Amino acid sequence: MKITEIKSCYIGPETSPEQFIAEHFFLYLAKGTVNGYDGNKNYTLKSGDYCIVRKNYLARYNKEKENEEFEKVVIILDEQFLKKIKDRHQIPISTSKPTEAFITLEKNDLIPNFIQSLSPYYNQTGAIDDTFSDIKREELVFILLKLKPELATIFFDFTIPEKINLEKFMLHNYKFNVSLERFAYLTGRSLSSFKRDFVKIFNTTPSHWLTQKRLEEAYFLIEKKDKKPSDIYLDLGFEDLSHFSFAFKKLFGFAPKKLMEQRQ
Known part of the structure; x- marks a missing residue:
């Protein structure tokens, strides 16, 4: 499905610009290229790609325009919001747990359709109206869990980092x-x-x-x-x-x- 008129926007709480990822977020790249690095591995996202960037990781990324344009949708999946979802729903937790900071997702019609569904909710400032923000974020969470059930072990893990080497x-x-x-x-x-x-x-x-x-x-x-x-x-x-x-x-x-x- 061709995506049209996608506006760059953030949905959810503001995040820090530093290289510490304080909250999970979903990134959909409509136009351009994003190059990411998590200390171990380099990642590249092109137009139409999407991924989850995990909290409690160090990561940096830079953007490259495509025909002088760069458009993205970033949806913050903060702990407070995810706790509400866990309290309201019985969600099976997989034993498998991804280890990378950037979790790429295979192409599927559900994600482009979801991104397109955001269009009616943009307000005059180009942001998603607060009235619908949490509804659309919850919808995204269940789409992601359908596509990759093991994400539940990440989204609903609210423990602090353990002592490591x-x-x-x-x-x-x-x-x-x-x-x-x-x-x-x-x-x-x-x-x-x-x-x-x-x-x-x-x-x-x-x-x-x-x-x-x-x-x-x-x-x-x-x-x-x-x-x-x-x-x-x-x-x-x-x-x-x-x-x-x-x-x-x-x-x-x-x-x-x-x-x-x-x-x-």
């Missing part, structure tokens, strides 16, 4: 620009316990280790992979290029631009 987690996720509090939470620790365990494992503080690890990776990418600082600083967890350049020079004694010149 800190060293392995940090080596996989050091590039993400999130707070120490987030790292602590995702490894199943309080902030004080996280800092204490971190020093035992890495023999330095988290902040110092993160900066050095990211800069060492930057050095490698510039020297060995011919990358430009402007192309890598965001992916390595730095918020701006000037801060990256300052930290790089402080650690190595010369600016990243100088390393580029030496390489040539």
Whole structure:
């Protein structure tokens, strides 16, 4: 079924722009490309693709326009909303549980038909009217459970992350620009316990280790992979290029631009 007049919109609570996924959300891509990364794997969504992005994961994604256009529908499936569904319905819970951050779904007419059904409910600001928001979100949940029943083990798991291997987690996720509090939470620790365990494992503080690890990776990418600082600083967890350049020079004694010149 051809989708027409799809407007970019968010349905559900606002989410943080940081790279920590605080709530599950459904992403439908109407026009464009989305490239995602969860610390272990790269994902690509094209026009007409859709997926679930899981809460309590670190992930980042960037968008590419298609013919100067980019349109998406994002529907937030927050914990409070999902708890209401679980309380109202008897939902079988599968023993199978996906492990990836981006859960892609096979193409099916149910999803495009659902996206098309949103059109009458857009208000004048291009958002879905609050009167119908939860109704349409609940409809989506049951469509998703029909297509992939094992999603129930994800949607209705309201436990906090368990204590995991800190060293392995940090080596996989050091590039993400999130707070120490987030790292602590995702490894199943309080902030004080996280800092204490971190020093035992890495023999330095988290902040110092993160900066050095990211800069060492930057050095490698510039020297060995011919990358430009402007192309890598965001992916390595730095918020701006000037801060990256300052930290790089402080650690190595010369600016990243100088390393580029030496390489040539």
